[in-house]
Amino acid sequence: MTGRDQAERELWIRRFHPAPGATRLLCLPHAGGSSSFFFPLATAVAGKLNVQAVQYPGRQDRRSEPPLTSIDALADALFRVLDPDDDSPLALFGHSMGAVVGFELARRLSAAGRPPTALFASGRGSPLLSSGGTVHKLGDAGLLAELRRLNGSELAPLKDQEILQMIIPALRADFRAVETYRPAAAPPLTCPVIAMVGDADPRVTVEQAGAWSGTTDGRFELLVHPGGHFYLAARRDAVVAQILERLRAEALA
Template sequence: MIGEPQQLDLAPWIKRFPGEPGTATIVFPHAGGAAAAYRNFARALTAHGVDTFIMQYPQRGERLAEPPAESVTDLARDMLDAVDWAGLGPVRLFGHCMGALVGFEFARLAEQRGVGVRELWASASQAPATVAGSSPVPTTDSGLLADIVDLGGTDASLLDDEDFLELLLPAVRSDYQAFNRYTCGREVRVAADIHAVGGRSDHRVEPDLLRAWECHTDGAFTLTMFDGGHFYVDDHLDEVAELVSCT
């Protein structure tokens, strides 16, 4: 049975799915992703007793009118400033794709402030130190559309909807620009354990890029692979939720 969740003054752009006290897990969406895309995952986590918080980045949902963040670190700082996370005990972080980089920067900043972070689940994401040496992601409309199609995970019929694209493309562009500006040295580490997770058929984030996360932790490191592509989580909601909740 889920106990009474701690009462928090949350901004409307933070979506909470209450679970057991002491299990706070913060979910950071992928580039261009809205909080709504992670509702099913949050429900799966809650079924395992996890107190789940999904973050919403600027340029979408309730934050549509807000200016984009200049950097991945700015996004992380925004998320850290939003709640008294220290009052929830050591937290878990789960970030998908660019969200894992946001989670890493969140962990780094949190440690500087004395906020406990137990572990970071880096899902379908290249390690921070590999970003600067990789090719920049596109930011033109045509390039963004091609990249979205290549990654999968978006209903193809929606990509023919001009109103949907009018909302989607600015959000993706702002996140991609933040990603392109990101740099991090191999020497930058966090105390939290890092667990890399990916899809065996993900042609964008291969196992070597996931393994590179190991250099960024002073704690434990694990690598877990599931069948599927870049958005493998959608096909393994309960299995991933169980994995995250059992540590």
């Protein structure tokens, strides 16, 4: 591995509490989100899982980089930077847009003979359902209104106008990536898929989350939590317990 490869890997993948040798849990953020969203989860499983959180271009310390506008481009980039020589188990946890990026990354890993241990798909309907949408075409006010609608009461209120203006380019690019995504034909995954959803999510119904069952020939499970789109902010302990329990079961299978 060259120094350039390592630098690119560190640009994309952040480690808050490294645990070498432990199962890697690669966390993929939602539209407009960043790696720091998963810091509380990483802290909660410190020493038990090696949490690695993705930092997409166009936000926080990567704000000067143009954001990517397609799910396939994001999945391709992540596939390139994942270390093929790291043979520790790898599970994927994607929230909202991150669930779709995780699905496409799982496809690429599987095609390369390196399927993930499991895919946790949170806050997103199955990628096999017809989607679309025009949020990415709205003006700034409409884009931020959608963000506030999804934000609900689970996260801190979005009031800082300077910060909001800074995230608009990445947020618009992310919505464009999600709304223009169409999955190519490919064999189903073989790894377990665990879908998670809030029972009051304004964007995803329980039925739509349950349709993830069609993405794998492996085991499927649907876990429904009280809450909205960002249910996992308030339900962190329960989510962590479920992740650890499922990954232990896979290790023993």
